[in-house]
Amino acid sequence: MTTVEAESPQVDLRGHYAGFVSRFVAFLIDVVIIAITFAIGGRVIEFVFSAVGGHRFALSDAALTSRILVIVWAFIYSAYSLSAAGHTPGMAMLGLRAVRRDGSVLRSGHSIVRVLVFPLSFLLLGFGFLMILLRRDRRALHDVLASTAVVYAWDAHGTHLRFLARPHPGPTRPPSPSAP
Amino acid sequence: MARGRRGRRRPPPRPGLLDSILGGASDIVQSVANGVAPGVVDALDVNNVVQRVDVQAVVNKIDIETMVDRVDVNAIVAKVDIETVVDRVDIQSVVERVDLNAVLEKVDLDSLLERVDVDRLMARIDLDTLLERADLDALIARLDLDAIIGRIDLDRIVAKLDVNTVVERIDLNAILERTEVGSLIARSGTAVAARTADMMRGHSVGIDDTLHKVVNRLLRRGRSVAVGGPAALLAPQGEAS
Numbered sequence: 001m002t003t004v005e006a007e008s009p010q011v012d013l014r015g016h017y018a019g020f021v022s023r024f025v026a027f028l029i030d031v032v033i034i035a036i037t038f039a040i041g042g043r044v045i046e047f048v049f050s051a052v053g054g055h056r057f058a059l060s061d062a063a064l065t066s067r068i069l070v071i072v073w074a075f076i077y078s079a080y081s082l083s084a085a086g087h088t089p090g091m092a093m094l095g096l097r098a099v100r101r102d103g104s105v106l107r108s109g110h111s112i113v114r115v116l117v118f119p120l121s122f123l124l125l126g127f128g129f130l131m132i133l134l135r136r137d138r139r140a141l142h143d144v145l146a147s148t149a150v151v152y153a154w155d156a157h158g159t160h161l162r163f164l165a166r167p168h169p170g171p172t173r174p175p176s177p178s179a180p
Numbered sequence: 181m182a183r184g185r186r187g188r189r190r191p192p193p194r195p196g197l198l199d200s201i202l203g204g205a206s207d208i209v210q211s212v213a214n215g216v217a218p219g220v221v222d223a224l225d226v227n228n229v230v231q232r233v234d235v236q237a238v239v240n241k242i243d244i245e246t247m248v249d250r251v252d253v254n255a256i257v258a259k260v261d262i263e264t265v266v267d268r269v270d271i272q273s274v275v276e277r278v279d280l281n282a283v284l285e286k287v288d289l290d291s292l293l294e295r296v297d298v299d300r301l302m303a304r305i306d307l308d309t310l311l312e313r314a315d316l317d318a319l320i321a322r323l324d325l326d327a328i329i330g331r332i333d334l335d336r337i338v339a340k341l342d343v344n345t346v347v348e349r350i351d352l353n354a355i356l357e358r359t360e361v362g363s364l365i366a367r368s369g370t371a372v373a374a375r376t377a378d379m380m381r382g383h384s385v386g387i388d389d390t391l392h393k394v395v396n397r398l399l400r401r402g403r404s405v406a407v408g409g410p411a412a413l414l415a416p417q418g419e420a421s
Contacts, residue, residue, distance in 0.1 A: 015413030019388025025380070095381045103410025133395050137408060151409055154381050 013152040015103070017138035020129070022094045023150055029090030034074050041073070042066070075115055082111035087153070095154020101147045114146035271313055281324050290333050 042059045049057035059066045081088045086106050087097045098106050098114065106114075121128025121141040128141025139149050396402060408414070 013385065013407075016407045016409040019385070019407075020391060021387040022381070022384040025384055093377055093380065094384055095377075099410060099413070101410065103412030103414075133391065134399070136401075149410060151413060152385070 012155060014155055016152050018094075018096045018150045018152050019138060020132040022096060022152075023091075023132060023140075024129075026088070026090040026094040026096055029093055030078070030088045031090075033089055034070075034077055037077070038070055038073050042069070045069075078118070079108075079112050079115045082106060082114065083108040091150070095152060096150050097153035098148055098150050101149055103149075103151075106148060110146055110148055114142055114148050117145040118142045120145065272315060275314065275319060280319075280322055281327070284328060289328070289331055290336065293337075 046057050046059060059069070078088055082098055083106070085092070086099065091097065098111075100106055100110060121131075131144070132138050132140050137149060143149055392407060
């Protein structure tokens with residue numbers, strides 16, 4: 001006599017494609033971190049330039065320079081963290097990891113390409129991100145272009161997530177307890 | 181002839197007439213007494229005689245204080261083997277017969293505690309021996325602790341405490357070293373962060389799943405379409421399960 005519990009599939013979302021909400025929250029966290037660190041770094045830059053130049057220097061007075069610096073900082077932040085760890089700090093908080101399309105580890109080249117094509121997903125009113133919802137593999141436009149994917153790296157084995165488990169297609173579906 | 185009479189020793193005088201009469205009277209009285217006394221004694225009501233004696237007057241004439249003063253109590257006590265006496269006392273039965281609650285109700289604990297020199301008292305008590313002989317569980321079970329505590333004026337006791345002296349005797353540094361506050365804070369901080377991250381991840385995954393169902397329904401994929409993943413990452417799980 002078998003029980004449902006014994007034949008239940010292993011509840012673990014690791015390695016499955018990450019959903020839109022998790023990726024969006026991770027993105028927001030990364031944006032906040034980039035903004036805060038840039039604000040702090042900007043103050044340091046202003047202080048250094050003011051001390052060296054002998055006159056007051058403010059990034060707010062040089063809008064174009066500031067924008068370029070923000071973009072450069074965001075690129076360094078994302079590309080370095082993806083190359084080093086396979087995830088940005090925001091993705092790490094949400095338990096996500098970027099991998100190559102076949103699931104292998106993301107290399108530096110793919111990380112740089114992924115970060116460079118990332119802005120393209122904003123085009124067409126964010127259609128590139130909408131692809132996460134529409135595609136079965138939940139890959140955004142920049143993922144498709146860079147041949148990468150984002151998966152859950154967090155062990156969602158907790159009982160509070162057991163309802164999220166989907167039985168694998170095939171004979172692993174547990175039999176009904178009322179069945180003879 | 182006269183000299184000859186003088187030279188001889190005189191013979192002992194013969195009993196006189198008076199002596200003869202008195203001796204005879206004594207015999208008569210004795211014989212009369214022997215005959216009369218039993219009858220008199222039988223006829224005497226001793227209880228009546230005792231009742232007619234004023235005992236209180238007799239007692240009043242006795243100086244009890246003087247008598248007591250003349251008794252050497254210490255000498256008497258010295259002769260008593262207290263250990264033997266105590267050994268022969270069945271403390272358990274004595275304790276069982278005492279209504280402790282009734283006794284304690286009559287005691288003014290506050291005033292009693294103020295008058296007791298606890299240090300001297302404790303120094304004289306062999307607690308180990310006492311505790312070995314007493315069934316403390318049974319004793320405590322019979323005590324109404326709530327009532328006793330309710331009668332103690334804690335404010336007065338606390339007022340007698342010198343908190344500063346107590347605090348000065350505490351080695352705070354040693355306590356802090358033993359509690360390892362730093363590691364405790366680090367561990368609790370890590371635990372809080374991990375729990376927060378888990379909660380955030382759980383909610384996100386839940387919403388992802390709901391959104392996935394909605395999109396599947398809109399695209400007519402069917403609700404049970406599972407979320408896939410790269411084959412290289414899912415293969416180990418499939419083998420494991």
